Amino acid sequence: MLLLDNVHKVYGKNKEKKVEALKGINLSVNKGEIFGVVGFSGAGKSTLIRCVNLLERPTSGKVLINGVDLLSLSKKELRQQRKKIGMIFQQYNLLHSKTIFQNVAMPLILDGKPKQYIKEKVTELLSFVGLEDRMSHYPEQLSGGQKQRVGIARALATDPDILLCDEATSALDPSTTESVLDLLRKVRDEFEVTILMITHEMNVIRDICDKVAVIEGGVIVEQGSVIDVFTEPKTGITRSFVRTILNDDTPHSIKELIKANSGKTYRIIFKGNSTNIPLLSDTAKNFSVDLNVFHGMITELQGIPFGNLLVNMNGDSEEITRAIQFMKDREAIVKEVTHDAL
Ligand SMILES: Nc1ncnc2c1ncn2[C@@H]1O[C@H](COP(=O)(O)OP(=O)(O)OP(=O)(O)O)[C@@H](O)[C@H]1O
Numbered sequence: 165m166l167l168l169d170n171v172h173k174v175y176g177k178n179k180e181k182k183v184e185a186l187k188g189i190n191l192s193v194n195k196g197e198i199f200g201v202v203g204f205s206g207a208g209k210s211t212l213i214r215c216v217n218l219l220e221r222p223t224s225g226k227v228l229i230n231g232v233d234l235l236s237l238s239k240k241e242l243r244q245q246r247k248k249i250g251m252i253f254q255q256y257n258l259l260h261s262k263t264i265f266q267n268v269a270m271p272l273i274l275d276g277k278p279k280q281y282i283k284e285k286v287t288e289l290l291s292f293v294g295l296e297d298r299m300s301h302y303p304e305q306l307s308g309g310q311k312q313r314v315g316i317a318r319a320l321a322t323d324p325d326i327l328l329c330d331e332a333t334s335a336l337d338p339s340t341t342e343s344v345l346d347l348l349r350k351v352r353d354e355f356e357v358t359i360l361m362i363t364h365e366m367n368v369i370r371d372i373c374d375k376v377a378v379i380e381g382g383v384i385v386e387q388g389s390v391i392d393v394f395t396e397p398k399t400g401i402t403r404s405f406v407r408t409i410l411n412d413d414t415p416h417s418i419k420e421l422i423k424a425n426s427g428k429t430y431r432i433i434f435k436g437n438s439t440n441i442p443l444l445s446d447t448a449k450n451f452s453v454d455l456n457v458f459h460g461m462i463t464e465l466q467g468i469p470f471g472n473l474l475v476n477m478n479g480d481s482e483e484i485t486r487a488i489q490f491m492k493d494r495e496a497i498v499k500e501v502t503h504d505a506l
Pocket of ligand 1: 175176183184185203204205206207208209210211212364
């Protein structure tokens, strides 16, 4: 559906002012997917999302939507394609001198749609976002969450296939964020719209995205399904993002306890089906090893149970090796942790 193929973006012309904001981005988003791109400030998120609808023109590479390379289109063809790409913004970008109805109607007026069609479509969309009773209000009379709902209604006016969300909830409080995310999920479910969102908030990724890519210095350093990336982050930056919501930092007193103990310490991660079996007690019953849980948590990610434990194992080294294999055979991830890495 949406494919970014080796996209580069360089700002500035002369050497001193050149900024290479994107360094060969490859991204593939399937139809109906909610795909999140997360990164710190300056990582290249805004540039990336703006390259999808060519608000920024990539310096090189391809942006393909349903197989059509946007960079190869004439101005007129691009205008047509852009109708299929809606966008919402952190600061909503509403016209303050226009009513809510007029704001949502704007893309349809610009597209030359008949009055009756516009009236019906805007009414339908405002009802969809729960603001039908606010049609004649002005943006300044609405809360942030309501303004973003107007932004979503406006973005849907031209029946887009893709919705781009640029830090859409970053200006909202947690409970408003939740309700806007629920609405975006409803947009995907009812209109089969593919959603690409950029954010610096990992809770947004956890709550709504199917897949996630982590961007740093204009490079995608890691991507995959949310459950895989959250449970097995491969890079330091991803780990630091995951830690913002799944805090697996080991408290100081527990670090000291582990250091004082003999035996080896392992991080045991299990998810989905492997949480249903009594993994530790089965291991203890089958092998001559002492298991001591020092620290950990069991939580849920996207409806899937997920556990992350720090366990000390004492016993004969061959027996420990067999015990670890036993756990791995039951889909657990078992990694030795050195004291320094705690
Ligand atoms: N118009 C521009 N001209 C020159 N450099 C730019 C321009 N826009 C962005 N940059 C630079 O490109 C890099 C990526 O910026 P970008 O805004 O895409 O990052 P970001 O991840 O969205 O950050 P933030 O969350 O702070 O907006 C930064 O180094 C930034 O300074």
